[in-house]
Amino acid sequence: MSRLKHNNFPMPSQGKGVNPFRPKRIISHFIPLLLCAALLAFFIPATNDASAESSVRPPAGAVTNKIPSINNDNEAVKGNVPGHAIGNYSDSDTWRDIRKGVQGSVSISDQKSAVLVQSDGEAYRLMRTGPLFSNLGILMFATVLALALFYAIRGKIRVERGLSGRTIKRFTTIERMGHWLMAISFIILGLSGLNITFGKTVIMPIIGKSAFGPLAGFLKVAHNYVAFSFMLGLAIAFVCWVIHNIPDKTDLNWLAKGGGLFTKGSYPPSKKFNAGQKIIFWGVMLGGLSLSFSGWALLFPFEHTFFTDTFHAFSVIGIDIPAILGMPELPYSVIQEQQYNSIWHAIVAVIMICLILAHIYIGSIGMEGAFDAMGSGDVDENWAIEHHSLWVEEVTGEKISDHSPNKVQPAE
């Protein structure tokens, strides 16, 4: 009653005439409007998350019509996205793909950064610090040990005829210059390269971090720059000696007799280079070439796809090297190429180091008179007859009279 009075509506008892503003009619007109307002009030929060979150809080456990969002951590539960509104793809799937090395897109110039996680890098790291590190170390240690044992058992190989005092020109200045250019650069490259692989474990504990840092930095730069001298020396040696290092039937005889290395008085004849020297020559040439390619790719990173190209070339002739070696399928990313280059470079380098250790041994303390070939270039005639009798015949044009097996010596 008080409310009607307040609205100034006349009471029914106040008159019986037609009154368009009667309360009953007013209510009947406003009811549909009120229903519409109620419906709007119900639906607007359901279609507007922000307003729902900020002003309307449904009771706990109530089912809402919210659209799920992948950015909302609370929505990705048990690998499922509620409602399937945007597909059943959860955050865990996203991170799994990232972990597998999926490539996204970036607008900076370094497109490699589009790969957030390069999981092959972890395999590379484990390989480098695990089997690669230990096996290459064991290989070098075993080589040094074998040479020491050989020296202890066999001793220095002497010129049995005794030095004659007469010499024969064995290598020209150009040949020796190419050899020493290759040799000096290889020693620098070998030591600086070993420091890259083993220095942190072997050298750093001895000299300390503060000394190892500058040393490693200097050796790394030296390794980069001296490599070009090695390549030049390799080219000179190849041009000078390739014609003399083509295998022939005398090599089979030399190999069958072990080069006379293990038996005193056994001297298989050979030409300018015996089979052992030819193995070293081709090992250095092919290994050096491979080191040059892999080293070039490491010097100028992410610009070459040598492994992909090489393996693809083999696959054309039916050899699936990745499958044989248990490597990932082709093609490889530029980052993988770098990792494989690094591993391959280390393996070939250490094999070559072992080969050269044997070469240095037999060319110095292991054999009398051998160093003269690369020292002065002139070798003693008797040494030449014992080591390279066929070459002496070729140079002098004279037939060696005592060409018995007991009078020809092994190789340097």
Next chain:
Amino acid sequence: MKAFLISLIILVIITIGVGFVFNNALSTGADTAYTSSSTRL
């Protein structure tokens, strides 16, 4: 020894020469490698 010394001199010349020629190529600075000049925001 003459050949050894010649090879040593050649090695030094090549090493220094390469240092001059390839220094920039062999040591790319972070400002170049990670430049944002072509970055699209």
